[in-house]
Amino acid sequence: MASSLPILLTLVNSTRVLEDLATLRSFGATGGGAYGHGVSRPALSQTDLDARRWLSKRFQEAGLRDVVIDGMGSVHGHGGSDEAPALLMGSHSDTQPEGGWLDGALGVVYALEAARVLHSSGAPGAWAVANWEDEEGRFSTLTASKAFAEQTSVPWERHCARGSGVTLAEAAASANLTGVPVASWKDRAAGWLGYLEAHIEQGPLLERMNASLGIVSAIVGQVELLVQCHGQQNHAGTTRMRDRRDAALRAMQLGVELDAALHRLCEAEEGDDCSSVWTISSLSGYVSHSTIPGSANLTLQMRSPTQSYLDRMLELAHAIVAKTAAERVRCDAALSRAPSPATMMDAGLRACLLASSRAVATEDSKVLTMHSAALHDAAPLAAVMPSAMLFVPSIGGISHSFDEHTLDEDIALGAKAFVGTASSVLLGLCQPAGMGDAKQEL
Numbered sequence: 001m002a003s004s005l006p007i008l009l010t011l012v013n014s015t016r017v018l019e020d021l022a023t024l025r026s027f028g029a030t031g032g033g034a035y036g037h038g039v040s041r042p043a044l045s046q047t048d049l050d051a052r053r054w055l056s057k058r059f060q061e062a063g064l065r066d067v068v069i070d071g072m073g074s075v076h077g078h079g080g081s082d083e084a085p086a087l088l089m090g091s092h093s094d095t096q097p098e099g100g101w102l103d104g105a106l107g108v109v110y111a112l113e114a115a116r117v118l119h120s121s122g123a124p125g126a127w128a129v130a131n132w133e134d135e136e137g138r139f140s141t142l143t144a145s146k147a148f149a150e151q152t153s154v155p156w157e158r159h160c161a162r163g164s165g166v167t168l169a170e171a172a173a174s175a176n177l178t179g180v181p182v183a184s185w186k187d188r189a190a191g192w193l194g195y196l197e198a199h200i201e202q203g204p205l206l207e208r209m210n211a212s213l214g215i216v217s218a219i220v221g222q223v224e225l226l227v228q229c230h231g232q233q234n235h236a237g238t239t240r241m242r243d244r245r246d247a248a249l250r251a252m253q254l255g256v257e258l259d260a261a262l263h264r265l266c267e268a269e270e271g272d273d274c275s276s277v278w279t280i281s282s283l284s285g286y287v288s289h290s291t292i293p294g295s296a297n298l299t300l301q302m303r304s305p306t307q308s309y310l311d312r313m314l315e316l317a318h319a320i321v322a323k324t325a326a327e328r329v330r331c332d333a334a335l336s337r338a339p340s341p342a343t344m345m346d347a348g349l350r351a352c353l354l355a356s357s358r359a360v361a362t363e364d365s366k367v368l369t370m371h372s373a374a375l376h377d378a379a380p381l382a383a384v385m386p387s388a389m390l391f392v393p394s395i396g397g398i399s400h401s402f403d404e405h406t407l408d409e410d411i412a413l414g415a416k417a418f419v420g421t422a423s424s425v426l427l428g429l430c431q432p433a434g435m436g437d438a439k440q441e442l
C-alpha cells in the first residue's frame with residue numbers, strides 16, 4: 001500500500017485503541033474509584049506479567065517481530081527495516097499499588113496502534129515499541145528505561161522493593177524470567193531516530209486551560225535531600241525548656257524554614273516553575289511521650305524543569321541546613337538518591353508533535369506547550385536519543401489513584417496526534433533536531 005500521511009491517519013482506529021485499553025485494564029482491575037476503573041498492577045506482580053504476556057501477543061499481531069519479554073520484564077518489538085535508524089515508541093504497563101487504568105497503559109497502546117498503522121500501510125523506515133518495566137518505582141525509579149539507556153550505576157538485580165525486601169532479581173526469577181541482562185539502546189546496529197511517548201498529564205493544567213493535547217517542553221529534574229538532626233534524648237519533665245536539644249522540634253522548624261525560603265525563590269523565578277515538599281521521615285529518638293527525641297530525619301524533595309533553578313534550590317537548602325552547625329541541635333544534609341537532571345525535549349520532535357496535534361485538534365488553542373512535573377521514561381531515553389512527549393488531559397488532574405480517568409474523545413484525539421507524529425517522522429515530513437553531540441551515534 002502506498003504510504004502518505006492522510007492514508008495513514010485514516011487507519012488510526014480509536015475503537016481498537018479503547019478496546020485494547022479496556023482489556024489491559026482487566027489485568028489487575030479493582031473496580032474501585034469514581035469511574036470503577038481502578039487498577040493494581042505493580043511491577044513483576046502476577047497481574048503485571050499476565051498483562052505483559054497479553055501485550056506481547058498484541059505486539060506480534062501488530063506486525064512487530066522479535067517480540068521479547070526481557071529479563072527485567074520489559075516487552076520489546078521491532079517493525080520495518082533492520083537497516084534504518086528506528087523510531088522508538090512506548091511507555092509502561094505497571095501501575096502504582098492503587099493506580100489508574102491509563103497511567104502508562106495509554107502510551108503503550110498508542111505505540112501499539114502506531115505500529116499497526118505503520119505496518120499495515122507499508123510505511124518506510126524502522127520503528128520499535130517498548131513497554132518498560134517498573135516505571136512506577138516498585139524496585140527503583142524508571143528502572144527498565146534507565147537500564148536500557150544505561151543511566152543507572154546500580155546493577156538492576158540489587159534493586160529492592162520498598163518495604164518487602166524482595167529484590168528485582170528474586171521477583172524476576174519467581175516469574176520465570178530468563179534473568180539475562182536487559183536490552184540496551186546500543187544493541188541496535190542501525191541506531192535510533194528518537195523516542196516518542198504519550199502519557200496522561202497527571203495534573204490539572206490541560207483541563208484548566210480547556211486544552212486536549214499537551215506538548216511537553218521539558219521533564220522536571222528532581223533532587224532529594226535527607227536532613228538528619230542530632231539533639232539529645234532526655235527526660236521531658238526534668239529537662240528545662242531552655243536546656244532541651246529536641247531534634248524533632250528543630251527538624252520541624254527547619255522544614256518550615258526551608259519551605260518558606262524555597263517558595264520565595266520559586267516565586268522570584270517565574271511562579272510555579274519549581275516546587276518543593278518536605279516530610280519528617282523518622283524520629284528515631286522518639287521513645288515515649290515523656291522523652292525528648294534525640295534525633296530526627298527530614299526528607300526534602302525539590303523539582304524544576306530548569307536545571308539552573310534546581311541547582312539554586314539545592315544550594316539554598318544546603319546553606320539553610322548548614323546554619324544549624326553552631327546550634328544546640330545540629331543538622332546535616334546529603335543527597336538521599338541520585339538526582340534526576342531537568343530534561344529538555346527534542347525541539348524537532350516537539351515541532352512534529354505540535355504540527356500533528358494542531359492538524360487533528362479543532363482549534364490551535366486546544367494544544368498547549370507545557371512542562372511535565374512528573375518523571376517519565378522519556379527522561380532517561382533523552383540522554384541517548386532525541387525524545388519527546390505528548391499529554392492528554394486527566395479529569396480533575398487526578399492520577400496515582402483509582403479515581404484517575406480521561407474522556408474517550410480525548411483518548412481518541414491523542415491517538416490520532418501520536419500516530420500522525422510517528423508517521424510524519426517516518427515519512428520524513430519532520431525530523432528530530434538531534435542530540436547536539438555524538439551520544440546517539442554508536
Ligand SMILES: [Zn+2]
Nearest residue numbers: 103104135199
Ligand atoms: Zn506513568
